[in-house]
Amino acid sequence: MRITVVGTGYVGLVSGVCYAKLGHDVMCVDKDPGKIRILNEGGVPIYEPGLRELIAEVRQAGSLSFGTDLPNAVRRSELIILAVGTPPLPNGEANLAYIDHAALEVAEAMNDRKIIAVKSTVPVGTNERLAGLMRSRSAVAFDSISLPEFLREGSAIHDTLHPDRIIIGADSEEAANKMLELHEPLTDRIIVTDIRSAEMIKYASNAFLATKISFINEIANICEKVGADVSQVAEGMGCDRRIGPSFLQAGIGYGGSCFPKDTNALIQIAGHVNYEFKLLRSVVEVNQDQRFSVIRKLNAIFGGELEGLNVAVWGLAFKPNTDDVRDTPALEIIGRLLDAGAKVRAYDPVALDNFRTLLGREGVTWCGDAMEAAQGTDALCLLTDWPEFAGVDLSRLQAAMARPVLIDGRNVFQEKELLGTGFVYYSVGRPSLNKGVKQPMPALQF
Numbered sequence: 001m002r003i004t005v006v007g008t009g010y011v012g013l014v015s016g017v018c019y020a021k022l023g024h025d026v027m028c029v030d031k032d033p034g035k036i037r038i039l040n041e042g043g044v045p046i047y048e049p050g051l052r053e054l055i056a057e058v059r060q061a062g063s064l065s066f067g068t069d070l071p072n073a074v075r076r077s078e079l080i081i082l083a084v085g086t087p088p089l090p091n092g093e094a095n096l097a098y099i100d101h102a103a104l105e106v107a108e109a110m111n112d113r114k115i116i117a118v119k120s121t122v123p124v125g126t127n128e129r130l131a132g133l134m135r136s137r138s139a140v141a142f143d144s145i146s147l148p149e150f151l152r153e154g155s156a157i158h159d160t161l162h163p164d165r166i167i168i169g170a171d172s173e174e175a176a177n178k179m180l181e182l183h184e185p186l187t188d189r190i191i192v193t194d195i196r197s198a199e200m201i202k203y204a205s206n207a208f209l210a211t212k213i214s215f216i217n218e219i220a221n222i223c224e225k226v227g228a229d230v231s232q233v234a235e236g237m238g239c240d241r242r243i244g245p246s247f248l249q250a251g252i253g254y255g256g257s258c259f260p261k262d263t264n265a266l267i268q269i270a271g272h273v274n275y276e277f278k279l280l281r282s283v284v285e286v287n288q289d290q291r292f293s294v295i296r297k298l299n300a301i302f303g304g305e306l307e308g309l310n311v312a313v314w315g316l317a318f319k320p321n322t323d324d325v326r327d328t329p330a331l332e333i334i335g336r337l338l339d340a341g342a343k344v345r346a347y348d349p350v351a352l353d354n355f356r357t358l359l360g361r362e363g364v365t366w367c368g369d370a371m372e373a374a375q376g377t378d379a380l381c382l383l384t385d386w387p388e389f390a391g392v393d394l395s396r397l398q399a400a401m402a403r404p405v406l407i408d409g410r411n412v413f414q415e416k417e418l419l420g421t422g423f424v425y426y427s428v429g430r431p432s433l434n435k436g437v438k439q440p441m442p443a444l445q446f
């Protein structure tokens with residue numbers, strides 16, 4: 001099939017490359033010439049494990065190209081996939097300006113019947129509205145498909161080539177059948193729905209996963225007070241097949257380009273039909289508060305006085321295996337530390353440059369490795385569960401720090417590793433591991 005993918009962000013790039021891998025003739029277009037130049041020079045504008053190699057492999061076969069010429073790409077394709085961003089507006093609603101613009105550009109370029117599939121996450125009713133918009137610009141017939149995307153950053157290729165399910169929202173049987181044929185090599189779990197239900201499946205899935213995370217984080221907070229261990233609780237809960245083990249990892253809450261934006265957008269979608277989504281509002285509120293559990297623990301240890309404290313931060317990306325820093329908890333946590341007068345030494349294996357640009361303020365020493373960041377610090381906050389942190393030599397770390405205070409925001413370390421060390425160690429929802437000071441540490445001398 002000849003396919004054009006509009007937008008070369010995570011979704012557009014990964015899905016375009018994967019369709020090419022399946023033997024289709026794919027053109028990925030982006031309005032950003034800088035991204036296209038990087039791709040045409042053999043680079044990749046995002047960090048995603050395995051993506052560079054897969055692009056090189058499918059480009060050798062000649063079935064994948066990159067460009068900025070959207071009209072030409074549209075004219076040669078039977079299927080146009082819209083995968084542009086739908087970032088949040090200040091009020092939490094999805095900003096649909098990019099997808100509206102892209103749809104109009106596609107409409108103006110259409111020369112014969114096309115299938116227009118929307119992979120971007122869009123509020124219920126958007127596909128219908130876009131179709132109306134396109135019809136106002138073009139007399140050429142087309143079929144609308146809602147094709148929500150469920151890949152996760154960091155495992156995007158695996159998720160795309162081995163999806164749990166494919167959802168096809170369609171109002172034309174012929175177009176639905178073509179989409180079924182396209183995705184059959186990937187899975188036999190393909191569900192065809194009406195367009196509005198497909199749009200809702202995407203938001204409901206993300207909102208439910210976010211709910212699981214906020215739920216386990218609240219359980220963790222209670223565990224800290226009643227002396228239970230949230231890791232054991234999550235394991236015990238997860239064995240029940242009705243609950244399932246995934247997304248029960250307590251920590252400093254969810255971040256990223258999807259959960260924060262999509263939970264807020266769904267609250268707005270509900271609000272527009274006079275429905276107050278109380279549960280989801282609480283999920284968002286719990287998540288916001290959970291980020292600051294790190295600061296609360298530092299305050300408890302240092303008697304509420306963070307001014308002048310040297311704090312190491314390990315991990316800036318919102319999750320491991322990505323350089324994406326959109327809505328990463330590290331942003332607000334480091335912001336709070338700087339506001340309180342602390343000095344920060346930060347390290348992340350791949351997200352450091354993106355984070356430095358995002359933060360845009362002074363007061364942080366950017367470090368080239370984890371031990372360099374820890375050097376001479378009074379406390380270390382682990383914010384992203386990169387695998388390299390779990391393998392660190394704890395005695396070397398203790399020797400590098402001025403005071404061995406470790407706040408493990410992702411429960412990376414195990415009890416047995418900490419036993420017998422001098423660390424004051426606080427994790428999330430595991431009070432038996434929160435050993436060390438009962439009283440605040442003595443005030444710092446400068």
Ligand SMILES: NC(=O)c1ccc[n+]([C@@H]2O[C@H](COP(=O)([O-])OP(=O)(O)OC[C@H]3O[C@@H](n4cnc5c(N)ncnc54)[C@H](O)[C@@H]3O)[C@@H](O)[C@H]2O)c1
Nearest residue numbers: 007008009010011030031032083084085086102120121149
């Ligand atoms: N990032 C994820 O993990 C993920 C997963 C599932 C779904 N989604 C959804 O998919 C959509 C895309 O997300 P993303 O993270 O890939 O986006 P992104 O912001 O990383 O990339 C979007 C790209 O679209 C390009 N673009 C915008 N308007 C264009 C136009 N008119 N013509 C050509 N290119 C244009 C931009 O230049 C940019 O490169 C969003 O709706 C998001 O919610 C994202």
Ligand SMILES: O=c1ccn([C@@H]2O[C@H](COP(=O)(O)OP(=O)(O)O[C@H]3O[C@H](CO)[C@@H](O)[C@H](O)[C@H]3O)[C@@H](O)[C@H]2O)c(=O)[nH]1
Nearest residue numbers: 149150151152153247248249251253254255256258318319
């Ligand atoms: O048990 C868990 C699982 C995740 N997280 C956090 O949740 C956030 C999101 O993680 P994850 O879902 O793995 O990453 P994303 O790439 O944001 O993927 C989500 O968002 C995408 C965009 O909509 C969807 O396509 C995916 O299905 C959905 O998992 C991260 O900050 C994680 O640290 C936890 O705190 N505890």
